[in-house]
Amino acid sequence: MSVPVVLVAGLHGPARTVLVDRLLREHPGAVAVHHDLRAITEGVAGRVVRDARAVIDRTDVPIAHGCVSCTVREDLVPVLLHYAPVTPLLIADLWDCVEPRAVAEALDCAAVAGRLRLTAVVTALDAEHTPADLCRGDLLRDAGKAGSAGDGRYVAEVLARQIEYATALVLPELMPPPLPGVPVEDLALCREILTHLAPTTPVTVTEESLPRVTDGSLCPGDLALRVDPATAVLPCDIHTEAVDTVVWRARRPLHPARFFDAVDALAAETVRSRGRFWLANRPDRMLAWDAVAGVVGIEDAGAWLAALPGAAWHELPPIRTLAADLDWCAEHGDRVQHLVFTGPDLDRTRIHAVLNACLLAPGEPTEAVDDPFAAFLDRSEG
Numbered sequence: 001m002s003v004p005v006v007l008v009a010g011l012h013g014p015a016r017t018v019l020v021d022r023l024l025r026e027h028p029g030a031v032a033v034h035h036d037l038r039a040i041t042e043g044v045a046g047r048v049v050r051d052a053r054a055v056i057d058r059t060d061v062p063i064a065h066g067c068v069s070c071t072v073r074e075d076l077v078p079v080l081l082h083y084a085p086v087t088p089l090l091i092a093d094l095w096d097c098v099e100p101r102a103v104a105e106a107l108d109c110a111a112v113a114g115r116l117r118l119t120a121v122v123t124a125l126d127a128e129h130t131p132a133d134l135c136r137g138d139l140l141r142d143a144g145k146a147g148s149a150g151d152g153r154y155v156a157e158v159l160a161r162q163i164e165y166a167t168a169l170v171l172p173e174l175m176p177p178p179l180p181g182v183p184v185e186d187l188a189l190c191r192e193i194l195t196h197l198a199p200t201t202p203v204t205v206t207e208e209s210l211p212r213v214t215d216g217s218l219c220p221g222d223l224a225l226r227v228d229p230a231t232a233v234l235p236c237d238i239h240t241e242a243v244d245t246v247v248w249r250a251r252r253p254l255h256p257a258r259f260f261d262a263v264d265a266l267a268a269e270t271v272r273s274r275g276r277f278w279l280a281n282r283p284d285r286m287l288a289w290d291a292v293a294g295v296v297g298i299e300d301a302g303a304w305l306a307a308l309p310g311a312a313w314h315e316l317p318p319i320r321t322l323a324a325d326l327d328w329c330a331e332h333g334d335r336v337q338h339l340v341f342t343g344p345d346l347d348r349t350r351i352h353a354v355l356n357a358c359l360l361a362p363g364e365p366t367e368a369v370d371d372p373f374a375a376f377l378d379r380s381e382g
Contacts, residue, residue, distance in 0.1 A: 003084040004119040004214045005107065007092050009100040009162045011133060011145070011155065012126035014179055018172035019124040020093045022206050023213065024052040027089045031056070033079050034093035035071050041149040045071045049079065051087075067148035068098055072106045080107075084115055089214060097140050097147045097158055101165050101227075104220040118220065120213040123166035126175075127182045127190035133159050134193070134271055137293045156293035160197065160272055164227055167218065168211040169194055169203045189242055196245045196342045197272060199235050221317070229276045229288035229301040231323045234340045237348075244346040250337040251329060252359045253280035253366075259358040260372040263298075266354065267291040270346065275339035276301060279373065280366045283307070287377070289339055300377055306333020 006023065010016045020032050029051070036046035043066040049057040063070045080090050094103060100121045107118055136155045140146045143155050163169065171190055174181050187205065194203050202211055225231045237247045256279045267273065273291045284307035290297040305313065305324040313321055324334035337359075341351060360366065 002115055002117040002217075003087065003090055005080060005090045005092060005116050006120045006122060006213045007094060007100045007103055007118070008122050008124060009094045009098060009166065010124040010126075011096050011159045011162065012124065012129055013096055014175050015124040015126040015170075015172050016093055017176060018174070018206050019122065019170050019210075020091055021052075022210060023089075023091055024050075026210070027214070028052070029087050030089035030091060031083045031087040032091040032093050033076060033083070035061075035076065035095055037068065037071065037095040037097070037147060038144070040066055040068070040071070040147065042066065045075065047075060047079065049083070065148075068095075069102060069106075072098075072103050076103070077106060077109075077112065080116055081112065090116070095147075097145045097151070097153070099158060099161050099165070101161070101220075101224065104218070104223055108220040117217040119216060119218060120168060120211065121166050121218070121223065122168045122170055122211070122213065123162045124170050124172065125163070125190060125194075127171045127186045130159070130190050131193055135293050137295060154293060154295050157295060157297075160292045161227075163194065163197050163201075165223065166198070166201060167223075168213075169198065169201055170210065171203065171205045173205040173207045192240050192242055195240065196235055196238060196243050199238075200233065225317060225319050229274075229290075230286060231317075231319050232274070234275055234338065235342065243342065243344055244348070245340060245342045246346050246348045246351050248337065248339050248341070248352055248355050250356070250359055251332060251335075252337075252362075253278050253283065253335075254337065254358050255360050255364070256281055256369060256371040256373055262354050262358055263296055266341065266351070267296045268294045270341040270343040272343070273339060273341040275337075277337050277339060278304070278335045279371070280360045281369050281371050282377075283335070286335075287373075298373065298376060304333060304335050306335060 008016055008020055024030050031051050034048045043063055045061045045063050047059045047061050061075050104118055134156050138155045140151050140153050171187055191203055235245050238245045275289050277287050284303055286301045286304050288299045288301040327334045327336045
């Protein structure tokens with residue numbers, strides 16, 4: 001029988017520790033595996049294996065290429081397989097900068113089939129620091145949390161992905177000594193932010209009943225579809241006391257030069273934004289917008305369904321065609337502008353006005369349109 005595996009992610013180590021300790025206490029015989037990656041750039045990971053009573057093993061593991069993916073592939077998966085026969089539950093306590101998607105997908109391989117099954121992806125969050133860290137434009141390496149020597153990711157970028165990929169979110173109310181307890185107002189603000197960023201994901205505090213983590217089985221492919229641009233269920237328009245989420249949708253293509261000029265300002269005045277969009281000179285390509293703490297990422301996310309031959313539709317996951325059906329119109333198919341912006345005190349009217357001004361006007365020519373995005377998109381395509 002396969003052994004359930006829970007991934008516990010999170011930028012904040014003390015919050016993860018509180019959650020892992022609780023899981024170990026509530027599941028007698030469970031084993032947690034953690035890799036300390038502070039020396040990863042030197043090619044070493046410190047592995048700790050423990051249960052609710054004590055540390056079982058502590059080893060410095062040489063990692064050939066000094067990166068997170070090597071650690072997971074070369075050490076974490078073999079260690080989980082080693083302990084599977086002697087434990088009812090395995091907990092992968094992921095280092096600060098590790099994104100759970102990469103680990104979930106590493107577990108989706110022939111070597112673990114029938115022996116391990118992913119049952120939950122839980123992100124533990126420090127309620128006091130999460131709001132500030134979502135606004136931090138610092139690189140992970142400058143914060144001492146890099147996953148490799150060449151890690152170019154940002155603190156806020158990783159934290160947002162840890163939140164949005166998770167199947168459950170947990171806020172410890174009591175932190176390990178000598179850290180103080182979390183103020184009630186910090187817990188309330190963090191919960192409010194999470195209702196905007198991950199509105200369908202359950203949120204609990206560790207002093208409440210935790211979500212069940214041993215039932216069923218999760219497919220990494222299905223988890224990916226929850227966050228990938230073509231199929232992600234994006235947040236809705238919502239206003240709460242401290243945070244706003246503004247949704248912009250349109251059915252005309254964007255003028256690439258005008259939209260490019262607006263990108264930085266839109267990202268700078270919001271904490272988190274994402275979605276899919278359509279440029280007039282690239283009518284067949286869905287483009288993905290992903291921005292956090294003022295850092296913008298724009299990528300080609302593949303073809304719009306309307307640009308694919310009908311025979312190709314049957315090769316796609318059903319949720320892909322369902323998502324396209326929700327956006328479908330006779331004139332443009334599933335091509336749509338759908339961007340979502342989250343931050344404090346957002347001016348919905350102004351954001352809509354800025355974006356509407358970027359749309360191609362009826363009858364406006366698209367021939368020989370200057371495309372500033374080409375330097376990024378065509379390079380990634382090549």
